[in-house]
Amino acid sequence: MIIELSNIFKSYENGKMEVPVLHDISLTIDKGEYVAIMGASGSGKSTLMNIIGCLDRPTKGAYHFDGSNIFGYSDRQLSDLRLNKIGFVFQSFHLLPGQSALSNVMLPLQYAGVPKKQRKEIAAEMLEKVGLGERIHFKPNQMSGGQCQRVAIARAMVNKPEVLLADEPTGALDSKSGEQIMELFGQLNDEGVTVVMITHEQEIASHAKRIIHIKDGCIIPDKSKEVVTVEES
Amino acid sequence: MLENIRLSFQGIWSHKLRSILTMLGIIIGIAAIITIVSTIKGTNEQIKENLVGSGNNNVTVSIYQDGYEYEINNYSGLPSGINTISTELLDKISNIENVESCSVYNKRVDWGDSIFYNDTALGSSSIYGVDDKYFSTCGYAVSYGRGFHESDFDKKRKVVIIDSSTVTNLFDNTNPLNKVIDINNEPFTVIGVIEKKDTFKPVINSIDDYYSYVADSESGSRLYIPSTSWPTAYYFDEPQAVVIRAKNTDSMNSVGKKAATILNDAIVTSKSFKYKSDSAMDDLESIQDISNSTNTQLIWIASISLLVGGIGVMNIMLVSVTERTREIGLKKAIGARKGKILSQFLTESVVLTSMGGFLGVLCGIGLAQAVSKIANIPVAISIPASVIAVAFSMLIGIIFGLIPSIQAANLDPIDALRYE
Numbered sequence: 146m147i148i149e150l151s152n153i154f155k156s157y158e159n160g161k162m163e164v165p166v167l168h169d170i171s172l173t174i175d176k177g178e179y180v181a182i183m184g185a186s187g188s189g190k191s192t193l194m195n196i197i198g199c200l201d202r203p204t205k206g207a208y209h210f211d212g213s214n215i216f217g218y219s220d221r222q223l224s225d226l227r228l229n230k231i232g233f234v235f236q237s238f239h240l241l242p243g244q245s246a247l248s249n250v251m252l253p254l255q256y257a258g259v260p261k262k263q264r265k266e267i268a269a270e271m272l273e274k275v276g277l278g279e280r281i282h283f284k285p286n287q288m289s290g291g292q293c294q295r296v297a298i299a300r301a302m303v304n305k306p307e308v309l310l311a312d313e314p315t316g317a318l319d320s321k322s323g324e325q326i327m328e329l330f331g332q333l334n335d336e337g338v339t340v341v342m343i344t345h346e347q348e349i350a351s352h353a354k355r356i357i358h359i360k361d362g363c364i365i366p367d368k369s370k371e372v373v374t375v376e377e378s
Numbered sequence: 379m380l381e382n383i384r385l386s387f388q389g390i391w392s393h394k395l396r397s398i399l400t401m402l403g404i405i406i407g408i409a410a411i412i413t414i415v416s417t418i419k420g421t422n423e424q425i426k427e428n429l430v431g432s433g434n435n436n437v438t439v440s441i442y443q444d445g446y447e448y449e450i451n452n453y454s455g456l457p458s459g460i461n462t463i464s465t466e467l468l469d470k471i472s473n474i475e476n477v478e479s480c481s482v483y484n485k486r487v488d489w490g491d492s493i494f495y496n497d498t499a500l501g502s503s504s505i506y507g508v509d510d511k512y513f514s515t516c517g518y519a520v521s522y523g524r525g526f527h528e529s530d531f532d533k534k535r536k537v538v539i540i541d542s543s544t545v546t547n548l549f550d551n552t553n554p555l556n557k558v559i560d561i562n563n564e565p566f567t568v569i570g571v572i573e574k575k576d577t578f579k580p581v582i583n584s585i586d587d588y589y590s591y592v593a594d595s596e597s598g599s600r601l602y603i604p605s606t607s608w609p610t611a612y613y614f615d616e617p618q619a620v621v622i623r624a625k626n627t628d629s630m631n632s633v634g635k636k637a638a639t640i641l642n643d644a645i646v647t648s649k650s651f652k653y654k655s656d657s658a659m660d661d662l663e664s665i666q667d668i669s670n671s672t673n674t675q676l677i678w679i680a681s682i683s684l685l686v687g688g689i690g691v692m693n694i695m696l697v698s699v700t701e702r703t704r705e706i707g708l709k710k711a712i713g714a715r716k717g718k719i720l721s722q723f724l725t726e727s728v729v730l731t732s733m734g735g736f737l738g739v740l741c742g743i744g745l746a747q748a749v750s751k752i753a754n755i756p757v758a759i760s761i762p763a764s765v766i767a768v769a770f771s772m773l774i775g776i777i778f779g780l781i782p783s784i785q786a787a788n789l790d791p792i793d794a795l796r797y798e
Contacts, residue, residue: 200711200791221715223708239708244390256714
């Protein structure tokens with residue numbers, strides 16, 4: 146079990162009002178799973194994602210990542226956890242605009258303290274793997290959206306994390322590029338990476354092996370993929 | 379770290395105009411300081427050269443009565459209450475910091491009544507009883523004939539070495555070697571002629587410079603006899619003076635004062651007589667004091683420009699942090715620790731201000747040269763001042779970059795990622 150959320154509550158303070166976002170969420174994800182979290186906007190799925198990604202702390206409840214309770218972790222420990230165990234992919238790629246694909250992918254290696262020469266090798270290898278071997282010196286504004294997202298995936302995977310967290314990874318892409326990204330996710334999952342993806346598109350979610358629906362901050366009882374397809378047909 | 383510096387240069391390069399404008403405050407401040415320091419240092423060095431002479435850092439410590447140098451001659455009589463200088467005392471003086479060598483001597487001023495060659499009397503002159511280190515300490519060299527040998531001192535030989543002025547005045551420019559002259563009724567044989575090794579040509583820009591040069595240079599002929607022969611012609615217990623060669627011009631004053639103190643403490647029992655070092659040095663010090671205080675005031679004014687420059691840097695760094703909120707958020711999300719973000723921004727700020735400082739030093743040097751050309755003021759570029767200026771601008775980078783950097787490091791990654 147790599148991710149274990151038990152009775153997670155999260156609320157934000159808006160002035161003097163407490164705005165609850167997540168209610169009593171309990172969720173476990175095993176190593177090697179491919180999970181899609183689905184929900185409408187405002188359902189709390191991004192907040193859930195931030196908590197899973199250790200970017201945010203729950204107001205109440207326990208979160209065990211890879212067996213250890215991260216509740217008491219310091220900022221520094223959380224940074225190191227994100228650096229080594231979690232890879233992030235965002236809807237709008239979040240690449241550093243002035244820098245080549247290679248330097249973008251090298252960034253996490255730099256934070257991990259890998260020597261510069263090795264950094265270049267590892268990053269180039271990773272870009273090769275996502276199919277951008279010939280474009281390692283291109284800058285983000287010289288590449289298509291799909292290519293940018295693949296750079297982002299290479300960056301997410303370069304420190305060999307256990308979990309890949311994707312927030313609407315295809316949201317800014319046309320359907321063909323989206324398909325290619327999904328293929329890549331499938332491939333990574335086959336290699337044993339746990340993939341957790343947030344989406345509001347049924348079609349994208351259907352690539353996952355398990356779909357979790359979230360509505361108004363609550364999980365709608367877990368459905369396996371088969372159930373979903375049955376319902377639809 | 380190196381990575382951060384490289385990235386900082388990239389960042390500065392990609393916003394050329396903005397970076398230059400930001401650096402401008404620092405550039406102007408540092409340039410002003412360098413110009414001020416260079417011109418003042420140049421003027422100081424020129425004054426020093428004119429007063430003291432270059433390359434020959436001699437300080438004379440001699441007897442003063444009630445503040446005026448005391449001339450020992452045949453009329454005024456000997457001052458009382460002053461003992462002779464022992465070798466131990468001379469050793470003590472030569473052990474003062476920055477003393478290269480020192481020598482003890484007797485001196486009398488003669489007004490044309492005790493030195494003769496045949497029937498020719500020598501006009502105003504000074505006669506010195508010197509030890510073996512005197513010529514090297516004062517920078518004299520034998521131009522012909524010979525110098526003093528050890529045996530001259532040991533055997534108290536009645537030999538004399540003269541300068542070229544004496545050759546002219548006493549011998550009418552004929553060969554003086556082996557001629558015998560009368561010094562206070564004692565016959566002394568001329569064995570050599572000396573001259574100053576480094577002739578000193580002062581920079582004279584004004585009438586004041588001219589007078590200070592003329593006042594400093596002694597006129598009249600000079601004769602030198604071995605110190606051991608001095609009592610033959612004069613008295614054995616006459617008060618002596620000390621000439622010291624300092625290692626550098628700057629230490630001359632302190633060396634002279636220390637030597638005077640040592641002598642006064644050890645051998646002077648009289649109240650009205652005191653050993654004092656050259657007064658030229660005192661003049662120099664008071665001139666330097668004045669210029670130093672103006673210096674300091676000007677530097678304070680220039681520092682205000684640096685303060686303003688620093689605030690400009692802080693302002694731009696704050697803008698830069700806001701602009702790059704998304705970048706910071708992303709970096710934090712993928713695992714950059716706070717310290718990494720902090721050092722990234724701090725490096726950027728320091729690189730910016732050090733570059734400003736460096737350019738400021740270059741501008742300052744250029745400006746100082748221009749000032750020296752236009753206003754005909756001497757300049758001396760101070761390397762320590764330049765180094766301090768760059769270091770100081772680094773410090774400004776740290777101080778004024780700190781708040782923006784802390785702000786960047788403390789950004790919440792979620793908010794930062796969402797920032798548009």
